[in-house]
Amino acid sequence: MNAMMKALVKTAPQAGFTLSDVPVPTIGPTDVLIRVEKAGVCGTDAHIYGWDVWAQNRVKPPLVIGHEFMGTVTAIGAAVRSIHVGQRVSAEGHIADLTCVLCRTGDAHICERVKIIGVDRDGAFAEYIAMPEYNVWPLDDAIPDEFAAIFDPLGNAVHTVMAAGVSTKSVVITGVGSIGLMAIPVARAAGAASVFAIDVNPAKLELAARLGADATYMATDPNLVDEILRRTNGDGVDVLLEMSGSGAAIDAGLRMVRNGGRAALLGIPSDDVKINLAERIIFKGLTVLGINGRRMFETWYQTQALVKSGRVDLRPIISHVLPYTEFDRAFALMKSGEAVKIVLDFKGDGAR
Numbered sequence: 001m002n003a004m005m006k007a008l009v010k011t012a013p014q015a016g017f018t019l020s021d022v023p024v025p026t027i028g029p030t031d032v033l034i035r036v037e038k039a040g041v042c043g044t045d046a047h048i049y050g051w052d053v054w055a056q057n058r059v060k061p062p063l064v065i066g067h068e069f070m071g072t073v074t075a076i077g078a079a080v081r082s083i084h085v086g087q088r089v090s091a092e093g094h095i096a097d098l099t100c101v102l103c104r105t106g107d108a109h110i111c112e113r114v115k116i117i118g119v120d121r122d123g124a125f126a127e128y129i130a131m132p133e134y135n136v137w138p139l140d141d142a143i144p145d146e147f148a149a150i151f152d153p154l155g156n157a158v159h160t161v162m163a164a165g166v167s168t169k170s171v172v173i174t175g176v177g178s179i180g181l182m183a184i185p186v187a188r189a190a191g192a193a194s195v196f197a198i199d200v201n202p203a204k205l206e207l208a209a210r211l212g213a214d215a216t217y218m219a220t221d222p223n224l225v226d227e228i229l230r231r232t233n234g235d236g237v238d239v240l241l242e243m244s245g246s247g248a249a250i251d252a253g254l255r256m257v258r259n260g261g262r263a264a265l266l267g268i269p270s271d272d273v274k275i276n277l278a279e280r281i282i283f284k285g286l287t288v289l290g291i292n293g294r295r296m297f298e299t300w301y302q303t304q305a306l307v308k309s310g311r312v313d314l315r316p317i318i319s320h321v322l323p324y325t326e327f328d329r330a331f332a333l334m335k336s337g338e339a340v341k342i343v344l345d346f347k348g349d350g351a352r
Helices: 043-050 053-058 151-164 178-189 202-210 224-231 247-256 277-282 298-309 324-336
Strands: 004-010 018-023 031-041 068-076 088-091 128-132 136-138 170-174 194-199 215-218 237-242 257-265 287-290 318-323 341-345
Touching: 004 324, 031 088, 031 324, 043 053, 043 324, 068 128, 068 151, 151 178, 151 237, 151 257, 151 298, 170 178, 170 247, 178 194, 178 202, 178 237, 178 298, 194 202, 194 224, 194 247, 202 215, 215 224, 224 247, 237 247, 247 257, 247 277, 318 324, 324 341
Parallel strands: 170 194, 170 237, 194 215, 237 257, 257 287, 318 341
Antiparallel strands: 004 018, 031 068, 031 128, 031 341, 068 088, 088 136
16 A cells, blocks of 8 residues: 555536545656645635636546646656656656647647646645656756746746747737736846836836836726827837636737737636637737747756846745645635745645
């Protein structure tokens, strides 16, 4: 019988998680067992915690939740060669099958049969997680644990910015939750000429300004679109980075993009979104990009390089480090808008 561990589990099709005792995962010959030390709380986790329409259609309880983490390797399978016991690691949470046409042509991040930890298979809000060797990312010693725990969402920001091609461009970011905030220094590092940030939370807009946004706007401002057009000589911005998943924000963001511009959509709507495709996209000749996860593993190299260089500092964005037993408080802080990015501590070496 397997040893037991603590884990946050979606036990039933209803709101909330349960702190449960579950078996420590077993590993196969090409797997790695990781002792989780820090884990980031994500908007996707909030969707699952609240049990919205998206979660109801995707998640099948019982399931260990969580997909952002770092930790230390405690065991490796007999065929593992690139990872060793005692190594500090993070991991790519999209488990690709590596045999479909997308995996074989360089697009494993959108694998047809992908399984995402904490969504489709047991995840990282647990004392241990088993991962395929292929997905494990060895961490540079210069990367702090709390930063390493959120390389997954930072990678989302990096992927979105790099796919959109922001160098020398004007950029508007709709939704400055944690990933939208991360996108500001990433866009600056990638050479954006100007960055405008939009949200419903004044505190997050203040942080966006500190992180390098040229101007910030409340999403409820009735003159919002006109103001963005005024700031861009009447043309509109070159690039939209949509991070909110709000139908109203998506619509407004598309209105702000100039004809021939680009829109990179990362935010996940909780339900269907109604958009006037003719007016917002077709007649404007927009290039619209759906962004999912991180490119494997190009984005991980870019992300680590940005953090090591000091161009992207995550300290202002990590607002709380909490013991994992305070998970209900974490989700309450997210829902109230008081938190920016929360990291759960599974190691027990300090919270703040």
